Amino acid sequence: MNDVVKIGIAGLGTIGSGVIKSLLRNQSDLEKKYKFKFEISGISASSKNKERSFNASSFVWFDSPIDLARDSNIDLIIELIGGDSGIAYDLAIEAIKNKKGFITANKALISSHGKELSRLSEENNSFIGYEAAVAGGIPIIKTLRSGLVLDQIKGVYGILNGTSNFILSKMSEENKSFEDALSEAQILGYAEADPSFDINGLDVAHKLSIINSLCFAEFPSIESINVKGIEAILTLDHKYAKELGYNIKLTASSFSDGGSLRKEVSPTLVEMGSSLGRVSGVSNVVCINTDYNGTIILEGEGAGEGPTSTSVLSDIVDYSSNNKQYLFNKKFADLLDSKCNNSVIDRCYYLRVFLVDQKGAMSNLTSILGKNGISIDQVIQRGGVHLKDEKNFTPVIMITHPIDSESIDSAFAELINTDLISMDPIFLPVLKDNL
Numbered sequence: 532m533n534d535v536v537k538i539g540i541a542g543l544g545t546i547g548s549g550v551i552k553s554l555l556r557n558q559s560d561l562e563k564k565y566k567f568k569f570e571i572s573g574i575s576a577s578s579k580n581k582e583r584s585f586n587a588s589s590f591v592w593f594d595s596p597i598d599l600a601r602d603s604n605i606d607l608i609i610e611l612i613g614g615d616s617g618i619a620y621d622l623a624i625e626a627i628k629n630k631k632g633f634i635t636a637n638k639a640l641i642s643s644h645g646k647e648l649s650r651l652s653e654e655n656n657s658f659i660g661y662e663a664a665v666a667g668g669i670p671i672i673k674t675l676r677s678g679l680v681l682d683q684i685k686g687v688y689g690i691l692n693g694t695s696n697f698i699l700s701k702m703s704e705e706n707k708s709f710e711d712a713l714s715e716a717q718i719l720g721y722a723e724a725d726p727s728f729d730i731n732g733l734d735v736a737h738k739l740s741i742i743n744s745l746c747f748a749e750f751p752s753i754e755s756i757n758v759k760g761i762e763a764i765l766t767l768d769h770k771y772a773k774e775l776g777y778n779i780k781l782t783a784s785s786f787s788d789g790g791s792l793r794k795e796v797s798p799t800l801v802e803m804g805s806s807l808g809r810v811s812g813v814s815n816v817v818c819i820n821t822d823y824n825g826t827i828i829l830e831g832e833g834a835g836e837g838p839t840s841t842s843v844l845s846d847i848v849d850y851s852s853n854n855k856q857y858l859f860n861k862k863f864a865d866l867l868d869s870k871c872n873n874s875v876i877d878r879c880y881y882l883r884v885f886l887v888d889q890k891g892a893m894s895n896l897t898s899i900l901g902k903n904g905i906s907i908d909q910v911i912q913r914g915g916v917h918l919k920d921e922k923n924f925t926p927v928i929m930i931t932h933p934i935d936s937e938s939i940d941s942a943f944a945e946l947i948n949t950d951l952i953s954m955d956p957i958f959l960p961v962l963k964d965n966l
């Protein structure tokens with residue numbers, strides 16, 4: 532390892548520009564604290580002449596990011612382009628094959644190509660840092676890679692997407708519409724270039740799959756995770772959930788179930804005062820159930836320039852300290868392909884339907900639920916509340932007694948084929964704290 536680490540940075544959007552400003556601002560502090568110096572030896576992005584929040588003309592410009600990885604003067608590539616294929620993927624492969632260090636905030640890349648990256652990094656003895664890929668500024672990757680060295684992890688759950696948590700919080704706390712809350716998150720730089728990944732649960736699934744690799748010795752895979760997004764949640768759902776003592780959060784969870792793993796991303800009702808229920812705005816939280824250390828809870832900002840830059844800088848320090856860890860805590864040969872778990876557990880569910888306002892409708896609804904083995908614990912129905920364009924339908928909210936997901940799926944299938952309801956019903960699991 533050279534005493535001066537020469538860095539090439541590809542991608543100069545909110546995060547890339549943030550990393551450069553942060554490196555410059557903290558240069559002398561970092562040099563006092565650690566036994567290395569660094570230099571930004573090249574930068575690259577799709578457009579050279581775009582106005583940026585730092586002075587790009589004071590750095591050597593590379594038209595192609597791939598040339599950064601081929602430059603013998605550069606030791607460490609920082610990829611902040613994004614996307615699981617194309618230039619970000621090509622850059623990763625080129626950097627590793629050229630024995631450069633490689634740091635990324637790109638969860639889609641690490642999740643989709645984890646198997647190949649694990650093999651290549653071992654073959655080439657290259658460093659790959661991805662602290663910024665999961666939960667923004669929360670040091671979850673380091674905690675799992677080097678903190679809990681002795682522990683067997685039994686389960687992990689939390690909130691892993693800042694944008695969706697910001698949106699849900701704005702809907703719940705300020706009665707905002709989904710659209711208004713999303714555009715606010717985009718202006719603040721939290722959302723992905725394509726925000727549909729923040730909304731449909733895929734961003735969370737990428738992050739959970741990376742955590743799973745570290746906790747459960749499997750290659751990352753989102754195919755083995757049950758994924759549902761927040762598209763169907765209405766401001767009205769937050770209002771009724773709160774009346775019942777819950778907040779609605781997009782949660783991620785993986786639980787070891789006697790040899791196999793139950794993995795899920797889903798909007799979930801969580802108790803208001805619980806470790807997940809009180810996390811608001813762009814914050815994330817990760818709870819790790821361990822055997823030696825009980826439950827460890829890490830909470831902090833999950834997206835945005837500042838937190839993500841902090842995590843990238845911590846990877847630079849790791850690289851410069853000559854970190855010798857395997858990519859996912861184990862050798863390539865000791866990792867397994869990820870499997871789905873079809874085991875069923877009983878949970879309470881929140882149900883919201885817009886029920887037709889006519890004689891016998893409630894009795895028909897409960898009879899469909901009853902036929903599918905679903906028993907009701909709590910019900911809310913208020914006269915006078917309607918869907919905007921459908922005055923004949925009124926919201927009915929129920930909390931069920933514990934029931935398996937197959938019964939819920941079968942009741943859903945039956946309900947959508949009746950004239951009893953307008954728009955699809957939603958069924959959301961209810962999380963009693965610590966599952």
Ligand code: HSE
Nearest residue numbers: 692693694722723834
């Ligand atoms: N769009 C992501 C989020 C950025 O909101 O969490 C951080 O991964």
